[in-house]
Amino acid sequence: MKILVAVKRVIDYNVQIRVKEDGSGVHTDNVKMSTNPPDDNAVEESVKLKESGKVKEVVAISIGEDKAQESIRKALAVGADKGIHVKADSYIEPLGIAKILKKIVEKEKPDMVFLGKQAIDDDCNQTGQMLGAMLNWPQATFSSKLNIKEKSLEVVREIDEGLETLEINLPAIVTCDLRLNEPRFASLPNIMKAKKKPMELLNAKDMGVDLKNRIEQLKVEEPPKRKAGIKVANVAELVSKLKNEAKVI
Amino acid sequence: MAREAMEYDVVIVGAGPAGLTTAIKLKQLDPNLNVCILEKGAEVGAHILSGNVFETKALDELIPNWKNEGAPVKTKVSKEKFLFLGKNSSLGWPTWLLPSVQKNHKNYIISLANLCRWLAEQAEKLGVEIFPGFPASEVLYNDDGSVKGVATLDMGLDKEGNKKDTYQEGMELHAKVTVFSEGCRGHLGKQLIKKFNLDEGKNPQQYGIGLKEIWEVSEEQHQEGLVMHTAGWPLDSKTYGGSFIYHAENRQIYLGYVIGLDYQNPYLSPFDEFQRFKTHPSIRKMFEGGKRISFGARALIEGGIQSLPKMFMPGALLIGCDAGTLNMPKIKGSHTAMKSGLVAAEAIVENIKNKTDLSIYEKKFKESWAYKELFTARNVKPSFSWGLIFGIIFTGIDQILFRGKLPFTLKHKHADHEALKPASQMPKIEYPKPDGKLTFDKTSSVYLTGTNHAENQPVHLRLKDPNLPINYTLKEYDEPAQRYCPVGVYEIQKEKFVINSQNCIHCKTCDIKEPSQNITWVAPEGGGGPKYGNM
Numbered sequence: 001m002k003i004l005v006a007v008k009r010v011i012d013y014n015v016q017i018r019v020k021e022d023g024s025g026v027h028t029d030n031v032k033m034s035t036n037p038p039d040d041n042a043v044e045e046s047v048k049l050k051e052s053g054k055v056k057e058v059v060a061i062s063i064g065e066d067k068a069q070e071s072i073r074k075a076l077a078v079g080a081d082k083g084i085h086v087k088a089d090s091y092i093e094p095l096g097i098a099k100i101l102k103k104i105v106e107k108e109k110p111d112m113v114f115l116g117k118q119a120i121d122d123d124c125n126q127t128g129q130m131l132g133a134m135l136n137w138p139q140a141t142f143s144s145k146l147n148i149k150e151k152s153l154e155v156v157r158e159i160d161e162g163l164e165t166l167e168i169n170l171p172a173i174v175t176c177d178l179r180l181n182e183p184r185f186a187s188l189p190n191i192m193k194a195k196k197k198p199m200e201l202l203n204a205k206d207m208g209v210d211l212k213n214r215i216e217q218l219k220v221e222e223p224p225k226r227k228a229g230i231k232v233a234n235v236a237e238l239v240s241k242l243k244n245e246a247k248v249i
Numbered sequence: 250m251a252r253e254a255m256e257y258d259v260v261i262v263g264a265g266p267a268g269l270t271t272a273i274k275l276k277q278l279d280p281n282l283n284v285c286i287l288e289k290g291a292e293v294g295a296h297i298l299s300g301n302v303f304e305t306k307a308l309d310e311l312i313p314n315w316k317n318e319g320a321p322v323k324t325k326v327s328k329e330k331f332l333f334l335g336k337n338s339s340l341g342w343p344t345w346l347l348p349s350v351q352k353n354h355k356n357y358i359i360s361l362a363n364l365c366r367w368l369a370e371q372a373e374k375l376g377v378e379i380f381p382g383f384p385a386s387e388v389l390y391n392d393d394g395s396v397k398g399v400a401t402l403d404m405g406l407d408k409e410g411n412k413k414d415t416y417q418e419g420m421e422l423h424a425k426v427t428v429f430s431e432g433c434r435g436h437l438g439k440q441l442i443k444k445f446n447l448d449e450g451k452n453p454q455q456y457g458i459g460l461k462e463i464w465e466v467s468e469e470q471h472q473e474g475l476v477m478h479t480a481g482w483p484l485d486s487k488t489y490g491g492s493f494i495y496h497a498e499n500r501q502i503y504l505g506y507v508i509g510l511d512y513q514n515p516y517l518s519p520f521d522e523f524q525r526f527k528t529h530p531s532i533r534k535m536f537e538g539g540k541r542i543s544f545g546a547r548a549l550i551e552g553g554i555q556s557l558p559k560m561f562m563p564g565a566l567l568i569g570c571d572a573g574t575l576n577m578p579k580i581k582g583s584h585t586a587m588k589s590g591l592v593a594a595e596a597i598v599e600n601i602k603n604k605t606d607l608s609i610y611e612k613k614f615k616e617s618w619a620y621k622e623l624f625t626a627r628n629v630k631p632s633f634s635w636g637l638i639f640g641i642i643f644t645g646i647d648q649i650l651f652r653g654k655l656p657f658t659l660k661h662k663h664a665d666h667e668a669l670k671p672a673s674q675m676p677k678i679e680y681p682k683p684d685g686k687l688t689f690d691k692t693s694s695v696y697l698t699g700t701n702h703a704e705n706q707p708v709h710l711r712l713k714d715p716n717l718p719i720n721y722t723l724k725e726y727d728e729p730a731q732r733y734c735p736v737g738v739y740e741i742q743k744e745k746f747v748i749n750s751q752n753c754i755h756c757k758t759c760d761i762k763e764p765s766q767n768i769t770w771v772a773p774e775g776g777g778g779p780k781y782g783n784m
Contacts, residue, residue, distance in 0.1 A: 029782075030360070182413075184415050
């Protein structure tokens with residue numbers, strides 16, 4: 001069995017985001033970047049499955065500028081076997097990303113595509129689902145537990161009502177939650193070995209897919225500042241304020 | 250079971266200006282050398298904080314065509330100002346009356362973090378291996394007592410030190426020569442200085458705390474290339490310190506405050522002095538309506554050559570501010586740190602090839618322009634122990650009339666942690682409340698640093714005696730850790746001493762200033778600490 005795991009390089013989750021003054025986006029110069037956190041979980045789970053003997057090969061893919069290779073190297077350092085970097089110099093929407101991934105799936109023929117549930121930069125939560133639709137593969141999103149069977153997957157996913165357990169046939173798309181596992185640290189020797197693992201270099205422009213963005217971004221702005229809270233004297237005042245001022249009850 | 254080990258020719262601890270310079274110079278001198286750098290920050294630059302007005306002398310020697318190679322050294326200093334501040338007044342000091350060490354017209358306003366990122370790229374191009382996110386946590390020794398290398402920290406331990414699922418044992422890095430370039434008060438450098446008695450016969454080291462903010466201001470408030478310093482208010486005349494205000498590119502101002510850690514009043518809070526400083530009428534107008542986008546703090550060396558330890562020991566070297574090469578009156582340390590790195594690389598190559606003794610490093614450093622600079626600067630900082638006015642008068646005589654050539658050397662008499670007077674003898678200081686626009690609290694400030702430490706790991710701020718803060722330091726000094734820590738790591742809550750170590754920005758002030766030296770800073774899990782951008 002073979003897994004294709006997708007990783008995205010995003011602004012590190014600890015960094016305080018700064019919006020550009022002209023509203024065209026956010027500052028990324030000299031800002032610490034990292035792999036999208038749930039993508040780390042997807043890599044970790046893929047490597048675990050490999051270690052358990054159920055999976056033979058793990059291929060990590062990232063689509064983006066040259067530095068996206070850092071995220072691929074990190075995946076290789078914790079145990080992925082091979083990397084694919086699809087170079088793209090400008091922003092591609094989830095639809096375009098899904099189209100590129102579809103091309104890669106057709107070539108690599110994995111039994112499963114593993115993705116983080118969403119990226120923390122644009123919070124789209126679309127790529128996995130779109131890819132599932134395009135490939136006409138079953139999908140299990142927001143997985144927090146995974147069990148590979150003969151020709152199917154048992155996936156536990158978190159939904160509003162609680163936990164839902166699905167069984168889906170392979171090949172399949174799985175997106176995961178932060179609860180799935182705790183990603184390991186890459187060790188120094190493995191980081192060095194990762195530098196020698198194979199990495200295929202492709203270009204988004206040469207993939208033969210329409211990458212035109214469909215959404216026009218009008219403006220990026222900071223969320224309004226939260227107003228300071230107030231103290232109420234008693235429950236009656238609280239209820240009255242919720243009713244008459246906040247108008248929530 | 251023995252830990253896994255890797256062999257190198259040279260292992261460098263810390264990817265700051267000194268360590269990166271050493272690495273680059275080593276590979277220039279001998280491309281076959283195996284060189285690696287361990288860096289505790291999540292990436293190169295993440296833990297670098299500096300003013301910074303940069304003198305290019307050492308960079309010119311290292312990479313002469315840095316301009317064409319795209320070094321982020323672009324904003325030339327175009328104008329200089331010096332102000333003495335009273336509570337509501339300010340007095341401009343003519344620049345022609347400034348000692349030449351304080352003249353900056355050939356220098357550049359830079360972000361040292363960005364320069365380090367660029368230096369790291371140059372080093373990697375030459376084949377240097379850089380490992381960010383891996384703190385060196387332990388010095389390793391050979392049987393003959395010489396330094397063998399370092400070990401990285403075990404990762405994946407919980408608060409009590411038990412192994413978690415993600416546990417990973419640290420590994421050993423062995424080297425022919427290990428170079429320590431951790432910056433001011435490096436935690437391994439501190440151990441080495443003690444073990445090899447490197448500071449024998451030297452004055453106690455002197456430190457300062459530097460706080461810095463980056464502001465984005467309007468075009469009218471901005472004057473790219475302007476460098477300004479102030480002395481005086483809000484500090485009293487016994488406390489050594491002052492501000493810097495550097496107008497960088499992109500309508501940004503690098504604003505900072507440095508306070509000598511030999512201050513006496515335990516009620517003094519460097520963070521709040523900095524905030525208060527901004528409310529001075531001459532300063533306020535420079536920032537009003539602007540936006541603070543970054544904050545950080547870091548201790549710095551102020552001792553000069555009187556406190557400079559021996560810089561070599563069997564198998565290892567101390568370079569940059571891990572030894573203490575900052576030029577205090579010049580308020581610059583990057584160029585001298587880099588020069589020590591250049592000289593270190595030359596000495597290491599000779600040591601590896603010809604078995605020349607490592608002492609040649611110190612000899613070369615003492616013959617270099619960097620040491621000459623430090624020599625002429627040596628009397629400035631100690632003269633300020635007589636107070637601001639006498640310090641200025643003496644410095645004028647020493648620096649302008651005699652150009653640092655007076656036939657005597659003043660001493661640093663006390664270590665900084667000995668300087669505090671009991672709280673009962675000192676006045677309390679009331680600091681104004683932050684307004685959230687010009688002045689801020691510690692919480693919103695630490696938020697800007699992007700600081701994070703993985704939860705559930707051993708506390709990296711260790712107390713020798715866990716009861717001392719409450720039983721002694723609180724009574725005697727009103728526990729000054731509550732105030733000298735710029736990000737509120739230490740709190741007294743209901744007669745309990747609380748350490749919020751996840752907020753620590755690795756400035757090392759507690760390790761320096763704690764009056765009983767009860768706090769020891771050790772390296773936390775890799776990648777922890779601040780994530781500075783262009784500091």
